[in-house]
Amino acid sequence: MSNRQTEGLEQTSQRGPDGSLRHLITLEGLSREELTDLLDLSQFYVRQPGELPARDQSLAGHTVANLFFEPSTRTRVSFELAARRLGADVVNLDMHSSSRVKGETVLDTIYTLQAMHADVLVMRDAEPGLPTFVAGHVQPHVSILNAGEAHLSHPTQGLLDALTIRQHKGEFGNLSVLLVGDLAHSRVARSAWHALSALGTGEVRIAGPEHLLPAANEFPGAVRFTDLNKAMKGADVIMGLRIQTERMSAAHIPDNAAYCREFGITAERLKLAKPDAIVMHPGPMNRGVEITGDVADGPQSVIQAQVTNGVAVRMAVLATIVRNAQAQRKYS
Amino acid sequence: MSNRQTEGLEQTSQRGPDGSLRHLITLEGLSREELTDLLDLSQFYVRQPGELPARDQSLAGHTVANLFFEPSTRTRVSFELAARRLGADVVNLDMHSSSRVKGETVLDTIYTLQAMHADVLVMRDAEPGLPTFVAGHVQPHVSILNAGEAHLSHPTQGLLDALTIRQHKGEFGNLSVLLVGDLAHSRVARSAWHALSALGTGEVRIAGPEHLLPAANEFPGAVRFTDLNKAMKGADVIMGLRIQTERMSAAHIPDNAAYCREFGITAERLKLAKPDAIVMHPGPMNRGVEITGDVADGPQSVIQAQVTNGVAVRMAVLATIVRNAQAQRKYS
Amino acid sequence: MSNRQTEGLEQTSQRGPDGSLRHLITLEGLSREELTDLLDLSQFYVRQPGELPARDQSLAGHTVANLFFEPSTRTRVSFELAARRLGADVVNLDMHSSSRVKGETVLDTIYTLQAMHADVLVMRDAEPGLPTFVAGHVQPHVSILNAGEAHLSHPTQGLLDALTIRQHKGEFGNLSVLLVGDLAHSRVARSAWHALSALGTGEVRIAGPEHLLPAANEFPGAVRFTDLNKAMKGADVIMGLRIQTERMSAAHIPDNAAYCREFGITAERLKLAKPDAIVMHPGPMNRGVEITGDVADGPQSVIQAQVTNGVAVRMAVLATIVRNAQAQRKYS
Numbered sequence: 001m002s003n004r005q006t007e008g009l010e011q012t013s014q015r016g017p018d019g020s021l022r023h024l025i026t027l028e029g030l031s032r033e034e035l036t037d038l039l040d041l042s043q044f045y046v047r048q049p050g051e052l053p054a055r056d057q058s059l060a061g062h063t064v065a066n067l068f069f070e071p072s073t074r075t076r077v078s079f080e081l082a083a084r085r086l087g088a089d090v091v092n093l094d095m096h097s098s099s100r101v102k103g104e105t106v107l108d109t110i111y112t113l114q115a116m117h118a119d120v121l122v123m124r125d126a127e128p129g130l131p132t133f134v135a136g137h138v139q140p141h142v143s144i145l146n147a148g149e150a151h152l153s154h155p156t157q158g159l160l161d162a163l164t165i166r167q168h169k170g171e172f173g174n175l176s177v178l179l180v181g182d183l184a185h186s187r188v189a190r191s192a193w194h195a196l197s198a199l200g201t202g203e204v205r206i207a208g209p210e211h212l213l214p215a216a217n218e219f220p221g222a223v224r225f226t227d228l229n230k231a232m233k234g235a236d237v238i239m240g241l242r243i244q245t246e247r248m249s250a251a252h253i254p255d256n257a258a259y260c261r262e263f264g265i266t267a268e269r270l271k272l273a274k275p276d277a278i279v280m281h282p283g284p285m286n287r288g289v290e291i292t293g294d295v296a297d298g299p300q301s302v303i304q305a306q307v308t309n310g311v312a313v314r315m316a317v318l319a320t321i322v323r324n325a326q327a328q329r330k331y332s
Numbered sequence: 333m334s335n336r337q338t339e340g341l342e343q344t345s346q347r348g349p350d351g352s353l354r355h356l357i358t359l360e361g362l363s364r365e366e367l368t369d370l371l372d373l374s375q376f377y378v379r380q381p382g383e384l385p386a387r388d389q390s391l392a393g394h395t396v397a398n399l400f401f402e403p404s405t406r407t408r409v410s411f412e413l414a415a416r417r418l419g420a421d422v423v424n425l426d427m428h429s430s431s432r433v434k435g436e437t438v439l440d441t442i443y444t445l446q447a448m449h450a451d452v453l454v455m456r457d458a459e460p461g462l463p464t465f466v467a468g469h470v471q472p473h474v475s476i477l478n479a480g481e482a483h484l485s486h487p488t489q490g491l492l493d494a495l496t497i498r499q500h501k502g503e504f505g506n507l508s509v510l511l512v513g514d515l516a517h518s519r520v521a522r523s524a525w526h527a528l529s530a531l532g533t534g535e536v537r538i539a540g541p542e543h544l545l546p547a548a549n550e551f552p553g554a555v556r557f558t559d560l561n562k563a564m565k566g567a568d569v570i571m572g573l574r575i576q577t578e579r580m581s582a583a584h585i586p587d588n589a590a591y592c593r594e595f596g597i598t599a600e601r602l603k604l605a606k607p608d609a610i611v612m613h614p615g616p617m618n619r620g621v622e623i624t625g626d627v628a629d630g631p632q633s634v635i636q637a638q639v640t641n642g643v644a645v646r647m648a649v650l651a652t653i654v655r656n657a658q659a660q661r662k663y664s
Numbered sequence: 665m666s667n668r669q670t671e672g673l674e675q676t677s678q679r680g681p682d683g684s685l686r687h688l689i690t691l692e693g694l695s696r697e698e699l700t701d702l703l704d705l706s707q708f709y710v711r712q713p714g715e716l717p718a719r720d721q722s723l724a725g726h727t728v729a730n731l732f733f734e735p736s737t738r739t740r741v742s743f744e745l746a747a748r749r750l751g752a753d754v755v756n757l758d759m760h761s762s763s764r765v766k767g768e769t770v771l772d773t774i775y776t777l778q779a780m781h782a783d784v785l786v787m788r789d790a791e792p793g794l795p796t797f798v799a800g801h802v803q804p805h806v807s808i809l810n811a812g813e814a815h816l817s818h819p820t821q822g823l824l825d826a827l828t829i830r831q832h833k834g835e836f837g838n839l840s841v842l843l844v845g846d847l848a849h850s851r852v853a854r855s856a857w858h859a860l861s862a863l864g865t866g867e868v869r870i871a872g873p874e875h876l877l878p879a880a881n882e883f884p885g886a887v888r889f890t891d892l893n894k895a896m897k898g899a900d901v902i903m904g905l906r907i908q909t910e911r912m913s914a915a916h917i918p919d920n921a922a923y924c925r926e927f928g929i930t931a932e933r934l935k936l937a938k939p940d941a942i943v944m945h946p947g948p949m950n951r952g953v954e955i956t957g958d959v960a961d962g963p964q965s966v967i968q969a970q971v972t973n974g975v976a977v978r979m980a981v982l983a984t985i986v987r988n989a990q991a992q993r994k995y996s
Binding site for chain 1: 711713714715716717719737738741742744745748749947948949951968969971972974975
């Protein structure tokens with residue numbers, strides 16, 4: 001697992017000439033202040049269950065296009081509702097067709113949407129590189145929002161995870177946060193790592209079977225465990241990760257029950273963490289594999305709060321990148 | 333054909349603590365007054381062909397999610413337009429994928445939509461039980477609207493049929509209403525029966541081949557016929573039903589021409605009914621099977637009025653259950 | 665390639681009793697004044713890249729239904745955005761299912777949408793005749809908008825092509841416009857021809873391999889070439905056409921490289937045209953076949969302007985046909 005792709009990515013590629021975020025492709029390189037600003041705006045958009053969701057007209061007159069080359073109904077709906085609640089027009093493009101050919105053909109689709117006055121292109125892709133490639137070709141008023149890129153990046157997920165932790169635990173400096181499971185294939189873990197590092201998290205632990213841990217040069221400074229029981233001790237936050245069988249070769253797909261015995265977040269194992277530890281999962285869950293149902297639905301679970309925060313974070317990011325890109329609009 | 337599933341359904345499961353309808357899963361158990369209130373509000377939303385449709389902001393700020401596990405473009409569009417014309421945001425989820433696993437996985441999807449502040453979940457499913465199961469798990473401000481459940485229930489269809497009859501015939505007490513065809517597999521017939529019974533319909537007749545009639549304990553009080561010519565005599569309303577081959581074993585699928593000869597609603601047969609009898613069908617029609625084209629398009633057909641009424645009824649039901657659920661919202 | 669289908673089409677079939685355009689099915693028969701009015705209104709809706717798109721409430725309270733029997737994400741999105749930016753509700757119907765049966769079944773779908781108060785039905789179909797057939801059956805307040813019909817007609821494409829030429833070249837009377845490629849299967853070429861003829865274009869040339877040129881009785885007055893180099897000389901506008909392999913028998917599908925050598929719009933060949941000639945293509949492009957990438961992305965290309973104009977033209981057409989159909993609405 002190399003990060004060759006991210007090494008090639010200039011940190012300024014998602015920034016406009018004034019240095020502000022015009023795209024959001026990765027959390028890598030965002031400052032603590034930038035992340036805190038995004039979390040603050042996200043918190044502004046959070047509403048409790050039973051309340052009506054937040055709404056405003058930040059994106060009135062604007063158009064958001066969802067291009068999901070890798071299908072995900074949950075995430076697409078989250079982005080769609082975030083954009084609509086800001087007053088945008090939203091179009092969904094079905095990019096799942098097998099006839100897609102990468103490269104110039106995708107670029108022609110992008111140019112077409114741009115010429116139709118789309119302002120934000122929300123993209124998800126199973127392979128690395130497309131958001132950065134596309135961001136290098138669009139006009140100054142168009143923003144790319146990465147909704148999941150291979151195993152590399154899922155920035156709105158990293159933000160919603162950080163927001164959820166902040167809501168429940170306050171300052172990051174004193175926290176021990178544990179990421180458990182299939183880190184090798186997890187864009188969720190990489191974006192969480194970028195956010196947690198920049199926010200000055202006290203300690204980040206990673207735990208999983210040896211072959212699902214990331215390469216040694218990734219997650220620098222994180223404490224590595226292959227024994228989950230040891231990793232749980234004293235943790236404030238336990239973040240389960242989805243087993244990404246779709247990104248594994250057949251030989252590496254674990255037996256579900258055996259995996260759960262060794263690396264599942266179970267009620268018994270949760271007792272090893274701090275008594276007020278919170279349990280997170282990005283969904284969709286493989287119940288009985290990386291997490292048991294009683295923990296997922298139990299009092300320490302904040303999984304539903306993550307989903308609610310997801311819409312709020314996407315509203316904050318959309319409002320921010322459109323505002324920043326507008327500064328570069330040339331009104332005639 | 334047992335009604336085991338409905339027997340297990342507490343009548344109060346679709347009602348809030350104050351007894352008002354918070355969900356709409358079945359018409360069974362609704363009082364004449366409740367049905368009349370829903371029909372009156374539906375009538376308020378009816379517009380004639382050529383007029384612009386009714387619109388208001390009853391659902392402004394609210395979110396309606398369509399979850400059709402059984403595909404139906406017509407019904408999905410009817411619910412989508414009803415919700416939009418009340419000012420709601422609408423999201424359509426593609427649930428047709430073969431990868432769906434029932435039970436907890438559906439519940440995780442429901443919890444996700446609920447956490448995104450969806451207010452109404454419109455559900456259609458080929459198997460029984462899902463709407464009631466889900467209604468038992470959602471938060472107090474979330475409403476379930478059954479858009480078709482196996483052979484059991486299709487409450488908005490029952491309401492639109494009652495509304496159409498009321499528009500053309502006035503009082504129900506003097507009417508003879510005939511349901512013709514595949515009653516065994518028909519949720520349309522069951523919901524019509526619930527509505528017609530509660531509204532005090534003078535006489536309900538059911539007609540069809542013996543093996544497509546319902547079990548003896550269903551439709552209590554209805555007059556059963558296996559000779560359609562006899563059943564037609566003196567009927568005020570003839571409601572054709574779609575042959576549901578998708579719910580039949582191969583041995584039970586009838587020959588189309590033979591079926592039409594014995595049980596089709598033909599122009600000649602229609603002469604046996606009252607001269608001002610109206611002809612209804614829930615669509616989509618198998619023309620030349622359960623109904624001939626000349627009758628479907630003829631002067632006694634009210635099939636297009638049923639479609640128009642369908643949008644109005646869905647607006648009335650959405651407005652009602654959201655209002656009732658709002659009474660249980662806890663504003664912070 | 666006969667135009668038997670268009671011969672059978674009464675020119676007045678897309679007009680209301682007052683002679684105004686109530687549907688838009690073909691550009692054939694539109695007067696120069698009518699076309700100029702549509703182009704003027706389209707121009708009113710054009711915005712430059714970086715500007716917010718034009719918006720108004722011309723279609724407020726109205727409903728537009730997209731029925732694409734032949735899938736096309738680009739064109740569907742263009743119509744969807746045009747309708748939304750005029751304030752309409754838009755519903756997309758998935759008509760790609762193999763279960764569709766033509767004729768009465770389509771008509772039942774149309775009647776259903778009409779009864780739900782749909783005002784405009786945007787239709788695309790791979791076979792000829794459906795828009796005219798449907799237009800003959802809908803109520804007076806319903807408009808049919810042809811979004812692509814077999815090889816016969818694509819009127820909004822013809823309008824956007826004319827608008828793009830007018831923006832760059834002004835008057836049509838002095839222009840030499842060259843259509844290159846697979847004219848036999850091209851509805852784009854036929855609609856362009858109708859527009860260019862009525863607008864008094866100085867000269868229209870058509871060029872392509874003999875077996876892809878139209879029948880001798882089509883495009884009367886156009887100058888035919890089988891040598892593209894000769895055809896390019898002195899041209900003001902070069903309009904490339906997509907090779908429609910999906911409409912060819914296997915024996916007629918050309919070898920890409922060989923086709924490009926003889927009939928591709930290449931940088932070298934473009935030098936034969938006037939120095940300020942513009943290059944157009946309806947998209948999606950087969951780069952390296954009918955056009956090379958350097959020309960498509962080069963300074964003489966107006967392909968992105970065509971896309972922008974496409975949304976503006978669709979707004980103008982929607983606003984026009986709804987206004988004309990409203991004159992026939994019977995308010996109760």
